[in-house]
Amino acid sequence: EVQLVESGGGLVQPGGSLRLSCAASGFTFSIYWMHWVRQAPGKGLVWVSRINSDGSSTSYADSVKGRFTIARDNAKNTLYLQMNSLRAEDTAVYYCAREGMESTPYNDHWGQGSLVTVSS
Amino acid sequence: SYELAQPPSVSVSPGQTASITCSGDKLGEKFASWYQQKPGQSPVLVIYQDTKRPSGIPERFSGSNSGNTATLTISGTQAMDEADYFCQAWVSGIAGVFGTGTRVTVL
Numbered sequence: 001e002v003q004l005v006e007s008g009g010g011l012v013q014p015g016g017s018l019r020l021s022c023a024a025s026g027f028t029f030s031i032y033w034m035h036w037v038r039q040a041p042g043k044g045l046v047w048v049s050r051i052n053s054d055g056s057s058t059s060y061a062d063s064v065k066g067r068f069t070i071a072r073d074n075a076k077n078t079l080y081l082q083m084n085s086l087r088a089e090d091t092a093v094y095y096c097a098r099e100g101m102e103s104t105p106y107n108d109h110w111g112q113g114s115l116v117t118v119s120s
Numbered sequence: 121s122y123e124l125a126q127p128p129s130v131s132v133s134p135g136q137t138a139s140i141t142c143s144g145d146k147l148g149e150k151f152a153s154w155y156q157q158k159p160g161q162s163p164v165l166v167i168y169q170d171t172k173r174p175s176g177i178p179e180r181f182s183g184s185n186s187g188n189t190a191t192l193t194i195s196g197t198q199a200m201d202e203a204d205y206f207c208q209a210w211v212s213g214i215a216g217v218f219g220t221g222t223r224v225t226v227l
Contacts, residue, residue, distance in 0.1 A: 035216070037163075045155070045163065045206050047216030059214045062121070095162060105210050106153040106168040113162060 002026040002109045004096050009114030016086050020114055022079040022096030030054075030074040033099040035107055036081050038092035038116075048094070049081065050105070064090075086118045122211045124219035131225045132197045140222045142190040142207030150209045152190035154183060158203045166205075167192060194224070202226045 008020040022034070036048040049060045049070040058070050069082040079096050093115050097107035124144040132138035142152060152170050155163040165174050167183035170190065180195045190209075194201050207219035 037216075037218075044221040045157075045208075045218040047208075047218060050214075050216070061215065097163075100165075100168060102169055102172075104151040104169055105216065106151075106165060106208070107155075107163075108165050108168070108174060110162040110164070 002098065004098065004109060004111035006094065006096055006111045006114035009094065009116045011117045011119065012086055013120050014087060014118055016118070017082070017084045018086065018116060020081040020083070020094055020096075020116070022081075022111055024077045024079065024096075024098075027098070029072075029077040032101070033105075034070075034072060034079045035097045035099060035105075036070060036079075037095045037097055037107070037110075038090075039095070039113075040089075040092045043092075046092070050099070051079070083116070086116075088118050090116060091118045092116060122209075122215075122217050124207055124209060124217055126205075126207060126219040126222045128220070129223045129225065131227055132194070133227055134199060135196055138194040138197050138201070138224055140192040140194075140205050140207075140224065142192070142219045143188055144209060144217075144219075145188060147188050147190055147209060148186045150185075150211075152183065152185045153208045154181075154190075154192045155206045155208065156201075156203045157206065163206065197224075197226055199226050 003025045067085045071080045093113040098109040100108040154167040157163045170185040
């Protein structure tokens with residue numbers, strides 16, 4: 001069974017940093033591209049970032065470019081999101097999601113989410 | 121920036137058909153996927169590559185995509201289908217965009 005378990009969320013002050021982790025199990029993590037998607041309270045889904053299978057290629061939403069860094073450790077079956085210079089508008093539940101194996105991007109499995117609250 | 125517009129809400133009677141639209145510039149030239157999200161839960165993929173259903177998704181869910189509009193259709197809607205639905209497409213293959221979301225209410 002595919003499992004994605006996020007951790008590392010919490011309360012952080014504006015301008016602070018936080019690192020989210022996503023532990024993957026039940027599939028061969030090293031061959032899948034992975035994503036982070038966020039959802040502010042009561043709002044819609046927003047794509048944040050994507051990383052290819054070996055970590056050599058990444059992409060970001062304009063709203064987080066230069067502040068967030070996606071990374072992975074295939075030996076540990078873990079995806080990361082390093083978030084710096086956090087703002088109030090970054091407050092959201094952050095989901096990690098696996099990309100499907102077809103030729104076009106879509107997310108076939110999602111974690112339960114980790115809440116990040118940016119507030120003083 | 122690329123935007124995908126959805127109606128905020130759709131109401132449907134049990135057993136009837138619900139259609140949820142997703143509009144974006146030349147969306148038909150991209151692949152659309154659809155996600156269902158129930159309150160307090162993570163999103164679930166229901167349609168990918170415009171028309172394909174993942175294993176475990178009921179046949180009553182179907183999709184289409186042409187011109188500027190992708191459509192998710194739920195035939196024979198059941199009470200358990202009450203949820204928020206989000207479309208998604210990819211811009212230049214490097215950035216994901218979600219639609220604004222549609223709340224489906226089964227009356």
